[in-house]
Amino acid sequence: MIRPATPADVPAILGFWNPLIETATVGFSPTPHTVESLTAQIAARQADDRAFLVAEIGGAVAGFASYDQFRKGLGYARSMEHTIILSEASRGQGVGRALMAAIEDHARARGAHLMVAGVSAENPAGLRFHAALGYAEAGRIAGAGYKFGRFIDLVLMQKLL
Numbered sequence: 749m750i751r752p753a754t755p756a757d758v759p760a761i762l763g764f765w766n767p768l769i770e771t772a773t774v775g776f777s778p779t780p781h782t783v784e785s786l787t788a789q790i791a792a793r794q795a796d797d798r799a800f801l802v803a804e805i806g807g808a809v810a811g812f813a814s815y816d817q818f819r820k821g822l823g824y825a826r827s828m829e830h831t832i833i834l835s836e837a838s839r840g841q842g843v844g845r846a847l848m849a850a851i852e853d854h855a856r857a858r859g860a861h862l863m864v865a866g867v868s869a870e871n872p873a874g875l876r877f878h879a880a881l882g883y884a885e886a887g888r889i890a891g892a893g894y895k896f897g898r899f900i901d902l903v904l905m906q907k908l909l
Contacts, residue, residue: 749803749804749805750801750803750846750847751801751802752794752799752800752802753790753794753800753801753802753812753814754790755787755790757809757812758783758787758790759783760808760809761786761809761812761833762780762781762782762783762786764811764833764834764835764836765781765812765833766780766781773868773870773871773893773896773900774868774870774874775868776868776892776893776894776895776900776902789814790814793814793815793816798814798815798816798828798854798855798858799813799814799850799851799854799855800812800814801813801814801847801850801851801854803834803838803843803847805838805843809835810834810835810837810838810843811832811833811835811838811843811844811847812831812832812833812847813831813832813833813844813847813848813850813851814830814832814851815828815829815831815851815855815860816828817829818864826859826860826861826862827860827861827862827864828855828860828862828863829863829865829866830848830851830865832844832847832848832851834847844877845881851863852907852909856909860909861908861909862906862907862908862909863883863906863907863909864886864904864905864906865878865883865904865905865907866902866903867904867905868893868900868901869888869900869901869902869903870900870901875903878905878907879905881907882907883905883906883907884906884907885903885904885905886904886905886906887903887904888901888903889901889902889904
């Protein structure tokens with residue numbers, strides 16, 4: 749089941765997102781989220797009529813997907829960037845595809861023209877996932893990210909909605 753996130757979902761999301769922040773280079777932020785910061789992010793996205801959705805399997809949160817404007821300013825008002833994170837147990841089961849379809853539909857219905865993915869070059873599964881959904885590489889920014897004492901390339905992928 750795909751549904752809007754609620755504050756009650758925050759502990760479950762933190763349970764699978766923060767370990768990735770702390771141990772992996774799928775994202776470049778070194779700072780784990782807190783209950784307060786994630787609750788505020790969910791509320792802000794929903795207040796701006798942007799999706800923050802969770803996938804629920806058997807009553808447990810299996811992953812989330814969210815989007816916001818790609819860059820600030822009116823010139824980018826129809827270009828969105830998303831985040832998708834799945835629990836380890838839910839990967840490879842179609843959960844990610846369902847979440848992406850839901851946020852793309854949500855964005856398209858609100859006039860978005862483009863969805864952007866910023867994927868770590870050290871995340872080949874993320875690159876393959878987005879390519880399988882019709883995202884094309886739009887550019888690579890060498891050394892854009894820094895984590896664990898090294899610079900990491902950022903791959904920008906895009907899909908016209």
